[in-house]
Amino acid sequence: MDLLDTFFNVPILIRTFPMLMSGLWITIQIGATSIIAGLVLGLFLSLIRLYAAKPLVFIARIYIDIFRSIPLLVLLIVVYYALPFVGIRLSPFFSAVVALTLVSGAYTAEIFRAGIEAIPSGQFEASRALGLSYRHMMVDVVLPQAVKIVIPPLTNNCINVMKDTALASVVAMPDLLKQATQAQALAANPSPLIGAALIYLAFLWPLVALVSRFERHMGQRGAR
Amino acid sequence: MSSFIEIRNLNKHYGAFAALTDIDLDIAEGEVVCVIGPSGSGKSTLIRCINLLESFSKESTILVDKIPVEPGKHLAQVRAEVGMVFQSFNLFPHMTVLRNIMLAPLRVRGLSEAKAEKKARELLDRVGIGEQAEKYPGQLSGGQQQRVAIARALAMEPRVLLFDEPTSALDPEMVGEVLDVMRDLAGTGVTMIVVTHEMGFARQVADRVIFMNGGKIVETGKPEVIFDAPKEPRTRDFLSAVLNH
Numbered sequence: 001m002d003l004l005d006t007f008f009n010v011p012i013l014i015r016t017f018p019m020l021m022s023g024l025w026i027t028i029q030i031g032a033t034s035i036i037a038g039l040v041l042g043l044f045l046s047l048i049r050l051y052a053a054k055p056l057v058f059i060a061r062i063y064i065d066i067f068r069s070i071p072l073l074v075l076l077i078v079v080y081y082a083l084p085f086v087g088i089r090l091s092p093f094f095s096a097v098v099a100l101t102l103v104s105g106a107y108t109a110e111i112f113r114a115g116i117e118a119i120p121s122g123q124f125e126a127s128r129a130l131g132l133s134y135r136h137m138m139v140d141v142v143l144p145q146a147v148k149i150v151i152p153p154l155t156n157n158c159i160n161v162m163k164d165t166a167l168a169s170v171v172a173m174p175d176l177l178k179q180a181t182q183a184q185a186l187a188a189n190p191s192p193l194i195g196a197a198l199i200y201l202a203f204l205w206p207l208v209a210l211v212s213r214f215e216r217h218m219g220q221r222g223a224r
Numbered sequence: 225m226s227s228f229i230e231i232r233n234l235n236k237h238y239g240a241f242a243a244l245t246d247i248d249l250d251i252a253e254g255e256v257v258c259v260i261g262p263s264g265s266g267k268s269t270l271i272r273c274i275n276l277l278e279s280f281s282k283e284s285t286i287l288v289d290k291i292p293v294e295p296g297k298h299l300a301q302v303r304a305e306v307g308m309v310f311q312s313f314n315l316f317p318h319m320t321v322l323r324n325i326m327l328a329p330l331r332v333r334g335l336s337e338a339k340a341e342k343k344a345r346e347l348l349d350r351v352g353i354g355e356q357a358e359k360y361p362g363q364l365s366g367g368q369q370q371r372v373a374i375a376r377a378l379a380m381e382p383r384v385l386l387f388d389e390p391t392s393a394l395d396p397e398m399v400g401e402v403l404d405v406m407r408d409l410a411g412t413g414v415t416m417i418v419v420t421h422e423m424g425f426a427r428q429v430a431d432r433v434i435f436m437n438g439g440k441i442v443e444t445g446k447p448e449v450i451f452d453a454p455k456e457p458r459t460r461d462f463l464s465a466v467l468n469h
């Protein structure tokens with residue numbers, strides 16, 4: 001009974017629920033913005049990485065390697081606390097979105113590259129032999145096939161970005177985690193933290209289940 | 225007789241390896257040329273240079289209907305004139321048969337949906353698979369897929385058709401249906417260059433047969449000459465090897 005009052009105190013959960021919801025809304029905004037911007041950046045980077053002139057390819061590779069190596073928390077702190085020293089002052093929201101986008105873009109670029117490289121060379125040759133322009137070859141032939149291949153790893157990346165939004169709380173962004181810690185302080189009770197954890201779970205579990213389904217599906221197709 | 229395809233001094237290297245050496249070749253409009261030779265002799269490389277799927281050395285020239293084959297703005301024009309059929313079909317697996325055929329006329333020729341569809345259906349009837357229009361390539365047999373690939377090439381109304389071993393990936397019982405379609409095409413006035421191991425087809429349909437070896441054209445002539453009285457010992461060796469296997 002004591003344990004329940006401490007960790008799952010229903011009156012406190014009900015009282016702090018609006019706070020948690022406003023936090024969730026911010027988490028979703030940060031996550032969705034970063035995911036979309038990361039997709040655009042990643043597609044762009046992957047095309048450079050595959051088809052641009054050598055120096056640009058080199059720059060894209062360096063970019064991708066750096067942003068896949070750097071810990072996101074370090075990047076976020078650099079963006080928020082270090083950049084102001086050179087006159088670049090971003091709001092907590094933009095700091096979080098910029099850091100998440102830079103990293104997600106690097107991972108997405110590698111996912112797209114692998115997807116495009118998985119398309120047999122005969123598809124490119126047939127497109128060129130028919131006289132299709134580069135743009136039509138990509139839009140009509142290559143990307144529609146690549147998208148099917150990249151959906152499972154892209155969904156996985158989305159899950160990671162959504163999870164990593166919690167780091168935004170360190171730059172004073174009132175996201176779900178930050179709201180929960182504040183609610184915990186106000187109520188002098190950890191139930192809001194448990195509430196936040198359950199909300200993350202409820203939100204991300206279905207996506208994880210979706211990825212598993214994709215993977216089972218792909219496995220079966222491969223086996224056939 | 226002015227040449228419709230003019231190949232001069234064609235050289236192609238992969239690193240230090242010479243895949244094609246000093247090829248000179250003239251092909252008249254409407255001519256059907258079969259290219260034979262052992263594997264690795266440069267047959268595919270030769271025809272892939274004609275639509276610039278392979279680049280070649282700068283001193284070489286290829287003209288198709290007087291248009292130089294080179295990177296840049298002429299290239300789209302050349303590729304619109306030159307259709308290609310591959311050994312492995314290379315159909316677009318995510319599109320229906322009908323869409324496969326309509327794509328290039330829509331995107332390159334700028335045809336309307338209705339016109340492109342009408343033409344695609346006519347072509348499917350012509351290659352004998354009109355009833356398969358709504359299926360996906362993966363649902364068809366190899367022979368049917370290759371006939372779709374031929375229809376797809378024809379949809380651009382090319383003046384030249386390149387075939388790179390179009391029947392080599394097929395089960396034996398399907399070779400005939402594809403060769404029949406190609407035989408019909410040969411009578412329509414389209415210029416055809418066919419890399420093939422089907423000696424019967426070459427003898428019957430070709431206006432001229434080219435024998436290649438080691439990246440060079442060794443011998444060229446009318447099929448009866450090449451098959452019945454080849455001059456070069458290497459041609460004789462090759463033919464006796466393939467005809468008596």
Ligand SMILES: Nc1ncnc2c1ncn2[C@@H]1O[C@H](COP(=O)(O)OP(=O)(O)O)[C@@H](O)[C@H]1O
Nearest residue numbers: 238241243261262263264265266267268269270
């Ligand atoms: N991409 C490539 N890189 C290196 N060598 C190649 C490449 N493509 C073809 N070759 C070589 O060029 C020669 C001619 O090849 P190809 O034209 O495919 O011969 P064929 O079609 O007559 O069998 C072969 O020796 C082959 O190994």
Ligand SMILES: [Mg+2]
Nearest residue numbers: 267268269389
């Ligand atoms: Mg070949």
